Structure formats: structure tokens, C-alpha cells
Ligand SMILES: Nc1ncnc2c1ncn2[C@@H]1O[C@H](COP(=O)(O)OP(=O)(O)OP(=O)(O)O)[C@@H](O)[C@H]1O
């Protein structure tokens with residue numbers, strides 16, 4: 001069923017340089033990642049391990065220091081669209097105009113774009129809030145508008161940077177189920193960044209575990225849970241096994257870094 | 265406001281809701297128009313003190329006249345064709361000079377602020393020109409264009425153009441990096457980055473620039489008219505002062521002040537229109 005790779009990264013290295021001190025910081029070291037077309041892959045790791053950096057490189061917002069990234073070309077529309085970590089809405093646009101932004105950038109007229117994004121606004125549960133300005137929304141609602149904006153451009157790959165981080169537990173679970181539904185219906189490829197182990201396991205075909213300083217991939221775990229998944233899958237032993245395995249990887253890594261810190 | 269109720273004893277501090285009082289129609293009208301009423305009251309109080317001071321001899325009528333005399337002189341002035349001609353000339357000079365300043369300074373400021381290399385090249389000049397007292401240029405401007413309206417328009421223009429430009433350049437630098445990432449992520453064209461991000465993000469700064477410019481253009485037009493001595497409200501003020509008609513002179517001053525207030529209000533109106541996406545800063549709860 002998967003005919004080709006949607007995304008392929010080889011030896012991606014990213015070095016930030018501090019403007020004042022000139023010090024270098026290795027944010028990503030030798031990252032390899034293959035994401036098949038239609039797959040749902042999560043990046044999981046501690047804060048500062050370069051997850052956002054990786055997505056920004058894929059999205060073209062940053063240029064890697066070395067290595068190569070290939071995105072499969074699509075016949076029409078965009079290869080990739082980003083859901084930003086901080087709800088980054090234009091404060092001077094209404095919800096509708098914010099969600100329509102990607103389409104307008106792609107050359108769709110404002111009027112047509114406003115009409116075309118209505119289903120996406122409804123989809124994320126913001127129906128009736130289209131004329132509100134971002135300051136009139138809660139943090140979670142802003143985050144949902146942020147998601148709708150990326151969905152609206154209908155890109156082949158969705159790059160999602162902790163899109164549900166500021167949602168309450170219930171809304172978060174609803175959105176997770178909703179995202180799986182959209183992903184399944186629209187046959188999209190998703191690269192999903194999160195801090196939360198259970199979120200990663202629940203959503204993904206594969207969970208890529210990363211470690212910090214320098215940011216790198218330490219494990220790539222295939223999640224063999226049947227699809228479509230219901231929320232009840234979270235209570236199965238298999239689900240919990242995956243969770244514990246990943247938790248062990250992250251915790252072990254932390255002890256290791258801590259002891260390295262003491263040794264040096 | 266929290267109110268401690270004695271029934272609670274020392275352990276609790278009870279927080280009660282704001283009490284809603286029943287208000288009469290007059291009270292409600294007042295609360296809606298509070299700002300207008302209080303500012304008018306301030307103006308009335310000023311004129312009352314001036315008038316009473318003049319009547320009592322504390323304020324020297326010879327220099328300061330009095331509101332009633334100014335009003336009478338003003339009324340007489342309003343009947344004269346010459347007066348209306350002065351107002352017309354001053355208004356045209358102001359309007360043309362200010363409009364040109366905005367048309368030139370805002371786009372230039374946006375572009376200079378956005379393109380780093382341009383701003384490196386222009387910053388020293390902008391700071392120099394903005395610091396330069398523009399009135400010092402009047403003799404030079406007269407050499408270029410003579411004593412006509414062009415000279416006065418040019419002085420008005422020079423008074424505002426760098427002020428607004430400096431504010432605009434400054435504002436562009438506050439545009440949020442995060443939002444720029446969003447625009448780039450959706451492959452916004454350079455033109456769209458300007459219309460969707462740079463211009464709305466800079467608007468608050470442009471508006472503050474306009475506020476400062478209001479004072480500068482008024483000063484510019486009056487001083488230029490003093491210098492040229494041809495036509496305009498400035499000439500009327502200067503002539504009245506020279507002939508010791510302090511009531512006429514004061515009428516001219518009040519007129520210019522009024523013009524300033526109207527311009528300020530216009531800027532404030534523009535601000536509220538452009539920034540309706542902002543949460544209101546009205547700290548008092550609406551009741
Ligand atoms: N623009 C930048 N300049 C310099 N260093 C940066 C920059 N952006 C990120 N870094 C550094 O690169 C590292 C990785 O940052 P990144 O934002 O990719 O982490 P992250 O995994 O997304 O973290 P979080 O989970 O907290 O969002 C961090 O150590 C950070 O300090």
C-alpha cells in the first residue's frame with residue numbers, strides 16, 4: 001500500500017551559532033528518518049532535543065548545516081504544511097481570515113478562500129467563531145485555529161509541532177481522535193512532535209525517540225496496534241507496554257546524561 | 265472590591281460581587297459620555313479662570329486679553345473675507361504638506377526598516393535629519409522655492425516626514441519573528457508579507473509617529489508663515505501682536521489650538537479603526 005517515501009532525511013546536521021559569543025550548538029546530529037507515504041510518525045523527546053528544529057528544516061524555514069532532505073513531489077498543491085508550536089495567529093485577522101491565510105498565499109481569492117475554509121473551521125470545533133479575533137479566543141481555541149489553517153491548504157505532509165500542548169485533557173483526546181479520522185480520510189502523511197508518550201503511541205505507526213545535547217535519534221519503535229484505534233486502546237496491556245518501553249528509553253537517557261554531567 | 269464582613273470573623277475575607285446600582289437615565293447618559301463631559305468641563309474651567317482673572321485684574325488684559333474680548337474679536341474676524349482667506353491658505357498648506365509627508369515617509373520607512381542593508385545605510389541620515397531643527401532650514405528653503413505657499417508646504421512636509429519615518433522604521437523592527445515564520449511557511453510572497461504582517465504590525469508605531477507629527481506640522485506652518493509674512497493664520501497672529509491687538513492674536517492662537525485638537529482626534533479615530541483587533545485597554549469594568 002505504501003508505494004514511496006513521503007519524506008527522507010539523511011545525515012541531517014544542524015548547528016546554531018550564537019551571534020554574540022560565536023559559540024556553536026549542535027541541535028541535530030546525524031539524523032536519518034524515512035517516513036512512508038501515508039504514515040503517521042511521531043517525534044518524541046525531551047525539551048531542547050531539536051524536534052522543532054527538524055520540522056523547520058523540513059518546512060524550509062531553516063537550512064540544515066549538512067545532510068539532505070527529500071520530500072516527494074505532489075502533482076498539485078503543497079508538499080508540506082506546518083502547525084506551529086505556539087498558536088501563531090495574526091492578531092489583526094479574524095479566525096476565518098487566519099485559517100484562510102495559507103490559501104490566500106497560494107493565490108486563492110480572499111472571498112473564495114473564506115468559503116473554502118468553513119468546513120475546516122467547523123471540523124476543529126470553531127463553528128460560529130469565524131468572526132472573532134484571536135484575543136477573544138482561549139488558548140486551546142487558538143491552537144485549533146492554528147490546526148485548521150494547516151489543514152486548509154491540503155498539503156500531502158502535515159508537520160505538527162506539539163499542536164495539542166495547550167489543550168485540556170478531554171479536548172486533547174477528542175482532537176487526537178479527530179486527527180486520526182482526518183488522517184485516515186484524507187490519506188495524509190503526518191510528522192507529529194510531542195512530549196507525551198501516550199499521545200505518541202496512540203496516534204502513531206512509528207514513534208521516533210530522540211535525546212538532547214546533541215539532538216539525535218535513539219530509537220525508532222513501530223507501534224503494532226490495530227487501526228482504526230478507539231480511545232479504549234489506551235487501556236490495553238499492549239499499549240501500556242509500548243508506553244513503558246519508551247518511558248524506559250527516555251528515563252535511562254536522562255540518568256546517563258546526568259551521570260555524564262557529574263563526571264565532566 | 266472585596267469587603268470584609270464582620271459576620272465571618274477573622275478567618276475569612278469575603279469577596280462580594282460589584283454592586284449594581286439602579287441608575288437614573290441621566291446617570292446612565294453621564295456614564296456613557298463621561299469622557300466628553302469631563303474634558304469639556306476642563307476647558308470651561310480654564311476659560312472661567314482666565315475670564316475671572318482678567319476681570320479681577322490678576323491677569324494682565326494688555327498681554328492676555330480675556331475670553332469675552334477674544335470671543336468678540338473672533339466674531340468680528342469671522343465676518344472678514346481676509347480671515348477666511350488666511351484660514352484657507354493655512355489649511356491647504358497643512359493638508360498638502362502633511363499628506364505628502366505621510367505618502368513619502370510610511371512606504372519609505374517600511375522598506376528601510378524591512379531591508380536590513382537599507383537601514384544600515386539610511387539610519388545615520390534619518391537620525392541626523394530627525395534631530396536637525398527644521399526651522400533652521402527655512403532660509404535655505406526660501407532660497408530654493410521663494411516665499412510662496414510651496415515654501416510653507418515644504419516646511420510642513422519637512423517637519424513631519426522624518427518623524428513619521430523614524431517611527432515607522434522603529435516599528436518594523438518589532439514585527440514578530442514567529443509570525444514571519446508563519447508567513448514564510450505558507451510561502452507568502454514578499455508583497456503579501458508586507459500587507460499581512462509588516463504593515464499591520466507597524467501600524468501602532470506609525471500612529472504614534474503621526475501623533476508627534478501633529479505638533480510639528482502646526483509649528484511648521486505657523487513659523488513658516490511668520491517668516492514669509494504673506495498669508496495665513498500665522499500672519500494674522502503676527503500682525504495682531506505687532507499692532508498690540510492681543511484679543512485678535514489670542515483668537516488666532518485658540519484657532520490653531522483647535523486645529524491641533526481636531527488633528528489629534530482624527531489620529532485617535534484612525535487608531536481605533538485600525539486596531540479594532542486589539543483587546544480594549546479600558547481598565548474600568550463596563551457596567
Ligand atoms: N534560533 C536559535 N538560535 C540558537 N539556538 C537555537 C535556536 N533555536 C533553537 N535553538 C537551540 O537548539 C536546541 C533545539 O531547539 P528546538 O526548539 O528544536 O527544541 P525542541 O525539541 O523543539 O524543544 P521543545 O520540546 O522545548 O519545543 C535547543 O537547545 C535550543 O536552545
Ligand SMILES: [Mg+2]
Nearest residue numbers: 051052053085
Ligand atoms: Mg519545540
